[in-house]
Structure formats: structure tokens, C-alpha cells
Amino acid sequence: MTGIYFSGTGNTKHCIEKFIAAVSSNKNQLSGHPAQLISIEESDCAVEALKASQNMVVFAYPIYYSNLPKIVRDFIVENKDVWNGKKIFIICTMGLFSGDGAGVSARLFRQYNADIIGGVHVIMPDCICDVKLLKFSPDKNRKIIEKADAKLETAARKLINGKPPQNGLSFFARLAGLFGQRLWFYNTTRHYSDKLKIRNTSCIRCGKCVGVCPMHNLTLSNGKVITAGKCTMCYRCINQCPQKAITLIGKKRTTPPAE
Ligand SMILES: Cc1cc2nc3c(=O)[nH]c(=O)nc-3n(C[C@H](O)[C@H](O)[C@H](O)COP(=O)(O)O)c2cc1C
Ligand code: SF4
Ligand code: SF4
CATH class of the missing domain: 3.30.70.20 (Alpha-Beta Plaits)
Known part of the structure; x- marks a missing residue:
């Protein structure tokens, strides 16, 4: 199994590590191969690993305005040839809601002939630390992470049993993501920002x-x-x-x- 991810502040890294550990700790077909985990920040290594991979790819990223972070979209598009024929499971982390967080990359991967086998949406502590909305006590954040870990365990078990979750991949999820946020905030994630x-x-x-x-x-x-x-x-x-x-x-x- 090859895990590829982007994580700005650590939530997504935590989640993909948990998920891969949960899959690997079970005796199953997927755990038979040593797992590797690489950030897209090490772009060359990630691309080499994807080229060499014969097994399932787990692809993980945070959701920004019900859309892909620009760095993630660019990585997928700039390496369009490596997705051909790959079986991909998607992990999306978010503070509250994305609608079709997994769907946004799934549609792109499918354009490049990948086979999307499932997706899981995981709520984690919100990382936007200059806005008060969704900021909780350390205790509440710990509970959010415990819930996330349990959801990832369940998703890993379902994947092993051949029934991977399909979060964010339905038509209704797409409508929720589009009308919930993307329609209003599309321009925010379209380009890199100069607003820092x-x-x-x-x-x-x-x-x-x-x-x-x-x-x-x-x-x-x-x-x-x-x-x-x-x-x-x-x-x-x-x-x-x-x-x-x-x-x-x-x-x-x-x-x-x-x-
Ligand atoms: C620019 C930006 C936009 C975000 N938009 C959403 C959103 O639309 N919905 C949501 O639930 N969380 C949103 N979040 C929260 C992150 O998706 C969430 O905290 C994520 O787990 C961060 O992952 P990371 O620590 O791996 O970077 C946003 C965060 C940022 C920085
Ligand atoms: S400048 Fe932007 S991309 Fe770089 S670390 Fe800060 S928020 Fe992230
Ligand atoms: S260089 Fe300035 S802005 Fe950057 S981390 Fe240090 S104190 Fe903050």
C-alpha cells in the first residue's frame, strides 16, 4: 500500500498514519506488502513511489472551502500519467463539512483513468487559527480526535472486508459541496493566495x-x-x-x- 498525502498542520498526516496502521495490523491481502507513506512536499519521491506501486494507493488531504488545496490539485494534474489504472482510496479531513470532499479529487483521478474504490471524511480540529469559529477547548479537541480515530478504524475494517466506505462520492454529496460552499468560494481555491x-x-x-x-x-x-x-x-x-x-x-x- 502506498500512502500519499498533504497536511498543512498535521491533521491529515495523523489520519493517514492511523488508517494505514489499522489496515496493516490486520492479517489481510492489503497488509501483505510493506506500506510506505510520503508527503507530496517530497514531490519526486512521491511520484517515484506511485510509478513503482502495484498496490492500492491511499490519498489524503485537507478540505479547503469544499475543494482541493491548490498544492494538491497541482500535484494530481502535473502528474496525470501516474494515476492510470491505480486503485485509490481517499481520506479527507475537515473541520465540519465538505459535502463531496472525496468527490472533488475522485472526479479528477477518474479523468486520468484511476479506479476510485472508496473514500472517508474525517472531522478533525479546525486549523484556521485566526478566526474564532469552530475553536474548541483542548478537551473537546481530544474527543474530536478520538472520534476520528474510531472512524478511521472502522473505515479500515470495511476496506479489508471488501466494503470500503463511500463518503463524499455520491451525486447528492456533490450537490451539497457545490451549493454548500464551492459555488460561493470557488475563486478562493482556484489560485495561490497573495493575501498573507x-x-x-x-x-x-x-x-x-x-x-x-x-x-x-x-x-x-x-x-x-x-x-x-x-x-x-x-x-x-x-x-x-x-x-x-x-x-x-x-x-x-x-x-x-x-x-
Ligand atoms: C483555507 C481553509 C479552508 C478550509 N475550509 C474548510 C471547509 O470548507 N470545511 C471544513 O469542514 N473545514 C475546512 N477547513 C478546515 C480543515 O480542512 C481542517 O482543519 C483540516 O483537518 C486541516 O488539515 P491539516 O492539519 O492536515 O492541514 C479549512 C481550512 C483552511 C486552512
Ligand atoms: S505562506 Fe501559505 S503556504 Fe506557506 S506555510 Fe504559510 S499558509 Fe502555508
Ligand atoms: S520570522 Fe517573523 S513572521 Fe516568521 S515565524 Fe518568525 S516571528 Fe513569525
Whole structure:
């Protein structure tokens, strides 16, 4: 089994690790091959692994406005040849609702002749740390993660038993995703964002944000952090800035960094 994922702030990485561990710990056809897990940030390695893979691919990503993060869409489209004939199971993480989170990549994969065998939607703590909506206590977040882990265990068991879940893949899910969000927010995820704000009066030039950005969007130049306008809105730098100096959708980072 080959696991390929993108995770801005760690939720999706947690989920794909749990899922692959659950499948691998059962004695079954899928666990017979050693599993490998690679982020699309290591793009060359991920593509090589996909080319070599003869087995099922588990593909995981977070949902942004009921759509794919731009970095994920680009990875799928730029490597369109590797999906031909692949059996793909999709994991989507989200803060509350996506409608057809798994469906958005499934439709793209099918264009490139992949076979979508199922999908699971997993609610995880919301990562948008500069907006108060959906922010919960650490205790509540722990409960959300426990529920997510249980859902992933069940999904793994169903997959092993030949009845993988089909979250987000129906026509009704597509309508929910479209009318629930995509229609109104489509332009937000269509391009990389140039909306990242860095408060220079708070920034201590530690360089943390520069090092963690998956898009290499940030540089320290003349004692200032400069953005190149190619942010995929992953919220990693915003969560990790020790000075809470970075924002994107909101105006102020409201919560401590994600655990
Ligand atoms: C720009 C952006 C848009 C988001 N849109 C949605 C959404 O439409 N629905 C939802 O339930 N969660 C939404 N979320 C929350 C994330 O999908 C969720 O927290 C996810 O688990 C983050 O995964 P990660 O930690 O792997 O990056 C959004 C997050 C971001 C950063
Ligand atoms: S992580 Fe924050 S404090 Fe450090 S350089 Fe970036 S913006 Fe400045
Ligand atoms: S600039 Fe920040 S939010 Fe944007 S892609 Fe880079 S790490 Fe993610």
C-alpha cells in the first residue's frame, strides 16, 4: 500500500498514519506488502513511489472551502500519467463539512483513468487559527480526535472486508459541496493566495515561517519576511509563528499553536 498525502498542520498526516496502521495490523491481502507513506512536499519521491506501486494507493488531504488545496490539485494534474489504472482510496479531513470532499479529487483521478474504490471524511480540529469559529477547548479537541480515530478504524475494517466506505462520492454529496460552499468560494481555491499578512512590528525575524512553508513562499530579506504570492493557505506558518505575527483570513491569531 502506498500512502500519499498533504497536511498543512498535521491533521491529515495523523489520519493517514492511523488508517494505514489499522489496515496493516490486520492479517489481510492489503497488509501483505510493506506500506510506505510520503508527503507530496517530497514531490519526486512521491511520484517515484506511485510509478513503482502495484498496490492500492491511499490519498489524503485537507478540505479547503469544499475543494482541493491548490498544492494538491497541482500535484494530481502535473502528474496525470501516474494515476492510470491505480486503485485509490481517499481520506479527507475537515473541520465540519465538505459535502463531496472525496468527490472533488475522485472526479479528477477518474479523468486520468484511476479506479476510485472508496473514500472517508474525517472531522478533525479546525486549523484556521485566526478566526474564532469552530475553536474548541483542548478537551473537546481530544474527543474530536478520538472520534476520528474510531472512524478511521472502522473505515479500515470495511476496506479489508471488501466494503470500503463511500463518503463524499455520491451525486447528492456533490450537490451539497457545490451549493454548500464551492459555488460561493470557488475563486478562493482556484489560485495561490497573495493575501498573507505579516505584522513587521511583532516579527522577530526568527525564520521559522520561512523554513516550514511547503510552497517556499516566504523569504527573509533586508530584515523583513517577504511573501511571493504563492500561498496554498495551509496555515502552517500562521500556527507556528512564535509571535503570532502572521494572519490570512482573519486579523488576529486567536488560539495557541496546534498541538
Ligand atoms: C483555507 C481553509 C479552508 C478550509 N475550509 C474548510 C471547509 O470548507 N470545511 C471544513 O469542514 N473545514 C475546512 N477547513 C478546515 C480543515 O480542512 C481542517 O482543519 C483540516 O483537518 C486541516 O488539515 P491539516 O492539519 O492536515 O492541514 C479549512 C481550512 C483552511 C486552512
Ligand atoms: S515565524 Fe513569525 S516571528 Fe518568525 S520570522 Fe516568521 S513572521 Fe517573523
Ligand atoms: S505562506 Fe504559510 S499558509 Fe501559505 S503556504 Fe506557506 S506555510 Fe502555508
